[in-house]
Amino acid sequence: MSFGVVILVHNALDRAAQVIRHWASAGCPVVVHVDRAVRRARFERFREDLEDLSDRVLFCARHRCEWGGWGIVAATQSGAELLLERFPGLGHVYLASGSCVPLRPVAELDAYLAARPRTDFIESARVTQVPWTVGGLSEERFTLRFPFSWKRRRWLFDRYVALQRRLGVRRSLPAGFEPYMGSQWWCLSAATLRAILSDPQRPEIDRYFRRVWIPDESYFQSLARRWSTHIESRSLTMCKFDFQGKPHLFYDDHLPLLRRSGCFVARKIWPRAQAIYDEMATGGHPADEAAPSPARIDRVFAEATERRVRGRSGLYMQSRLPNPGWENGFTAAPYGVLEGFAELQDGFTEWFARASGATVHGHIFAPERVEFADGATVWRGAMSDSAALRDHQGPRFLTNLIWNGRGARQVFQFGPRDSQRVSWDIAKDPNARIGVISGAWAVPLFRSGRPAARLCDLAARLQQVEADHLAALRSPQAKARIRVWTLAEFLEAPAEALALMLSDIAPGRAGPPPAPPAMVPLDGLGRFLQEMRNLGMHPYLTGDIPIEPPAPRRPAPRPYLVRPHA
Structure with missing residues (x-):
C-alpha cells in the first residue's frame, strides 16, 4: 500500500473502529489519535477491540482536542510522526476523522495516489482571497491572541478580542511566513510532511500557532506552501459546509448523492447511517472516473442552502422563523x-x-x-x-x-x-x-x-x-x-x-x-x-359630497328639421 492514514477520533468509537478496520483490512497502516477527553476506561476498551490489528493499527500520544484550539494540530503532528517513523516507505499520508467514511474501494485511492507521487492534496488559499471565514475573524485570527476557549469560555473569548481591538494589538508573524487557509482534511506526500515536521522554524511556528484561532485550518495549509513542490489546492475528502460554516451531516438518503460525487472519502457521516457503513463494508462503490467530481453535486447543495436560507415564500414555522425583512417574500401568493x-x-x-x-x-x-x-x-x-x-x-x-x-x-x-x-x-x-x-x-x-x-x-x-x-x-x-x-x-x-x-x-x-x-x-x-x-x-x-344631491338633468330636446315650403 502506497499510503497510510492518520485518524482523529473524538466520539462514536464503535463506528470509528469499523472505519479503522476497513482501512487496515485494505492494507493501509493506520495511526489512531483518541481525544484525551474520552475517559481512559473507554479508551482502553476501544484499543483492546483493535488489538488483533496491532501490526497495522497504532495509537499515538493523546492530546485534548478542543474546537478552535491547538490540540487538533498537536494530535495530527503526533499521529503523522509515528506513522512516518514506523512505516518509512509510505508515499502519502491521508488525514481523516472517525466520521470520515471511504466511498470508493481503497485500491482506487491507492492507484490514484501512486500515479501522483509528488502531489500534495491540500486546500490552501490566501486569507484575503476567499470568503470562507464565518464569524468576523479572518486576518485577525493570525494577528490577535486567543488563549480562551470559544465554546467553554465564550464571554472571556469575546471580551478579550474586543480588548485587543481597542488597544490595537497586532502580533508579528514568524519571519518569512505567510498564512494560508483551507480544509483540515488533507493528503500530503510523505516528503512534504517530513519537511513540515522537521522545519527549522518549527518551535517558533508552533509557539505562534498555539494562539491562532482555529489553527488546524491554517498550520499545515501554510507550511505546505513552503515545502511542497506541487500542490493541488483541493481535498480528496468531500466535506460540505452550510451558510453558517457548519459541516453538513450525511444520512442514508444521501447515499445516491455521495456515489454520484465520485469522491474517495466523505464526512461527516451520521453514526446511524447504516446503509452508508454497509456499503463501505462491502468495499465501496467503484467510480466511472479516477478523479473525484464533487462539482456534480454542488448544485444540489446550493439549492439546499437556498431553501434553508431563504425558505419558501410566505411559509413560516417553528423551525424556520426568519428575522424581519429576511423573508423570501412575505406572503405565498397574490x-x-x-x-x-x-x-x-x-x-x-x-x-x-x-x-x-x-x-x-x-x-x-x-x-x-x-x-x-x-x-x-x-x-x-x-x-x-x-x-x-x-x-x-x-x-x-x-x-x-x-x-x-x-x-x-x-x-x-x-x-x-x-x-x-x-x-x-x-x-x-x-x-x-x-x-x-x-x-x-x-x-x-x-x-x-x-x-x-x-x-x-x-x-x-x-x-x-x-x-x-x-x-x-x-x-x-x-x-x-x-x-x-x-x-x-x-x-x-x-x-x-x-x-x-x-x-x-x-x-x-x-x-x-x-x-x-x-x-x-x-x-x-x-x-x-x-x-x-x-x-x-x-x-x-x-371628498366633497354635496349637501343636496344634484337635480336630475332633463333630457335635451331632440333636434328636428324644418323643411321650407316649396
Missing part, C-alpha cells in the same frame, strides 16, 4: 384587500366572489372575531376565528391565511375599525392588491340613524386611523398595487372602480362580470357630513 366597498353595496362580498372566482372573506381583522368566508369558524390549517389568537401575532395570521388558501386567490375586507397590526405589512407586500374607498366609514355611521353630535368623536377616531393607514400605503416603502378613491370619487363612477379592482385581483377572468349589486341608500349623506363639519369634525377623507 391576494386582494378591499376597503370600503362592502359598506356601500349590499351583498358585495357574494357578488365579488362570483365575479372574480376568488375566496372572499369578510373583515378578518375585525375586533369581535375573524370573519372567514361563508361564516366558517375554523378555516384551512385549523385556523380559528378567535380574535385573541389572531392578535397574538397578526402578521403571521395573515401569512398563514394566504399559505393555507394558496389554491385560490384570497380576498378580505379591511377598514379603520379593524386591528391595524398588518397595515404596514400589506403596504410593503408586493403580493397585495389593495383598493381603498377613503371615508367609506362614514356610511355605516350615517345609516345608524344616530345624531351627528353623538358620532363626532367616533368619526374622528376612524378618520385618524384611516389617515395613518393611507400614509403607510403612500410611503416610499409601499410595494403593493394600490388604488385609492375618495367616497365622492367612487360615487361618481362606481362601475369603473369595480372593474379596475376585478382586473387587479382576477386578471384574465373570462366573460363579462355579473351586474354589480345596488348601492345602499345615501340620500341625506351630504347633509350628515355637513352637520359634522358644523360641529367641528371635518371629514376630509370622504
